[in-house]
Amino acid sequence: MSDTARETMEYDVVIVGAGPAGLSAAIHLKQLNPEREVVVLEKGSEVGAHILSGAVLDTCGLDKLIPDWKEKGAPVNVPVKDDNFYMLGEAGQIRIPNFPMPPLMNNHGNYIVSMGNVCRWMAEQAEALGVEIFPGMACSELVYGDNGEIKGVVAGEFGIAPDGSKGPNYEPGMELHGKYVFLSEGVRGSLAKEVIAKYDLSQGKEPQKFGLGMKEIWEIDPDKHREGSVTHTMGWPLGGNAGGGSFIYHLENNQVYVGFVVHLNYKNPHLYPYMEFQRFKHHPMVAELLKGGKRVAYGARAISEGGYQSMPKMVAPGVALLGCSVGMVNVPRIKGNHNAMLSGMAAAQAAHTAIEGGRTGDELNDYETEVRTGAIGKDLKKVRNVKPLWSKYGLLASLALGGMDMWTNTLGFSLFGTIKHGKNDADATEPADKHKQISYPKPDGKLSFDRLTNVSFSMTNHDENQPAHLKLKDPSIPVAVNLPKFAGPSARYCPAGVYEFVEEDGKEPRFQINFQNCVHCKTCDIKDPAQNINWTTPQGGDGPNYPNM
Incomplete structure (x- = not known):
């Protein structure tokens, strides 16, 4: 044009x-x-x-x-009152004490807000x-x-x-x-x-690194609400399949932000980040908090995680x-x-x-x-090595080594210098035959929800009478390469159900882009193994309409 x-x-x-x-x-x-x-x-x-x-x-x-x-009325009203860190197992959790953590991890003086x-x-x-x-x-x-x-x-x-x-x-x-x-x-x-x-x-x-952040707003039982409480978790359900973790923030009006982040450098193309989020909410600690409540909003976006060496x-x-x-x-x-x-x-x-x-x-x-x-x-x-340590050595080693590195950096030096990230997140994806498939429980409609139902809570809308804003550089790659080699990961890494492989009787699968569902998270532009998807802007006003995310 x-x-x-x-x-x-x-x-x-x-x-x-x-x-x-x-x-x-x-x-x-x-x-x-x-x-x-x-x-x-x-x-x-x-x-x-x-x-x-x-x-x-x-x-x-x-x-x-x-x-x-x-004085000017900024909507910054909920000071953080307590910080909680947990390592989750499937049936329980271990509280990580605050005292060994570097001072920069302290949330004292910060506020829970809707940005x-x-x-x-x-x-x-x-x-x-x-x-x-x-x-x-x-x-x-x-x-x-x-x-x-x-x-x-x-x-x-x-x-x-x-x-x-x-x-x-x-x-x-x-x-x-x-x-x-x-x-x-x-x-x-x-x-x-x-x-x-x-x-x-x-x-x-260094290559930029990314995570996929997914978030729901819940209204919960007032008896369970603790305004100003901040909780972060690591471990289950991701385990060794991917880096990431969760956040649970109690804001005003009996509302809670429940979020889940999956680092996009995961290797197994069978991983389904959205379903990891939904499974997380069935952990006993989380399920008890949300029981009797209702989800009122959903959304997702990518997060830049490369840090100092990737700028x-x-x-x-x-x-x-x-x-x-x-x-x-x-x-x-x-x-x-x-x-x-x-x-x-x-x-x-x-x-x-x-x-x-x-x-x-x-x-x-x-x-x-x-x-x-x-x-x-x-x-x-000060924190430049936390992400690459996690990527190279896993969660437990990164907690110890990353914590040590952050402590020494507060004194002006690092034991590790500056660690490189290596591959970008697309190149980190390995062929499907190197990994086991992952079985995910069906959403129950109370704590966990299917993608399309949740996308409706993002108030996303796109005028269908326009070109798809998700452009394929080579339209043949999804079916010819990504499906046989990587088990069609776009059907899973997208948190909005934009991509699917449609199978019809007697025909080879067809790649379908439901761009109307897109919540503009950019994950496809980042994680596609062939870097074949180019995210561009749809016409103005289209996309999600988040109320108070």
Whole structure:
């Protein structure tokens, strides 16, 4: 569609994505100069519609951005009162004491929040400062300048027919140009992926690693509710099949966040992450908590887990990558929102300095330096070996070695240096004939649910009269390669039931993409063994509509 004539709008800074990183950048740009022209483009139907996070929030980023956030009514109301760590077996659990853990693992002073609601509130603060925010505006293309720099994006293109032609209600969208473009799309964003590839920003860095996080909100019996309680578990049901664990956070109104994370470097293609989550809820400790309650929401998203050694170069001519577009999650703390906010502020400061100096379309190297050497880099460097230790030596060894490494890093050195990750998550997948199939119990409809029923609780919707936003590079690979060699893993790794192999009498299996179910988690783009699936944006406003994830 690059030959399409479009209207253009000019800004100082164009920001893609109204998550914590993008909104922090927008707010700080206006704090630095109220006359700065700033626009935020959000593909969700509203700000927060596509935000899914645990979340226990370290408020250091918010404290720096809006010091009086309490007075301004931020939805940050539930302080963490107690921290619980358990190692699960199938029938019981062992409490892991808190005292041997490094101080950075302490949740004292943190808050249980809905990041969707925090982002909605941040958007109100941004708009009060004069930031323009346009929800329902998917950014489908980058706009390049004459010298190869990125000067803007195409947003708001609607009405493309399923065959790729312009339908009768076609709207070409607009080009929004900026002196600088910030990409804060979240994990594995389609534009950030293009930028990283075009400018070879991952050269010399370790492969990014990912997890799949799935989450339900439950309303439980008030007698079992403990507002402010935080619980994390490891072990069963994953065992040696995959890394990962769970979180259970008690927030307000007798609600509990129940989440489960599976590291996507698992080898066995028979593994079914969604069903591991459902099985987890039948553990006696969890089942007793949820008994008599009801699930009210569901969602899923990928999590960047590579950490310090996997962060690509963050700048290219005219563009900066923010937050999860880089990968700033502190894996053992299960926290990244604070770093996302700090990255937005750092990018804003670098762009402000550049524009004040008459620059445009160059590389914001001050931003890169601040992230790597400032608070974000220090936060991530201390824990950089936890994930690779877990991947190489398993859960128990990583608890001991990773804990020791985090302790020594608080003193300024590491016993291990910086450990490499090795393979990306797609390459970690091994042929099916090397592994046993895994039998999963049927969901009971009370504690555990089938995927399609749960997807209905994400309020996901896509207009079917558009091209599938999940693109196959080679349409033959799913049936010709992935099914015989890997037992068709896309039918299992997707937490929304998008992919299936349909068998009809007398015919070879047919690969079907039910893109209407997609919750925009990006797992397929990450885990497909052949890297054959390319996640792109559907038209604006489509996808999940998370209430208070």
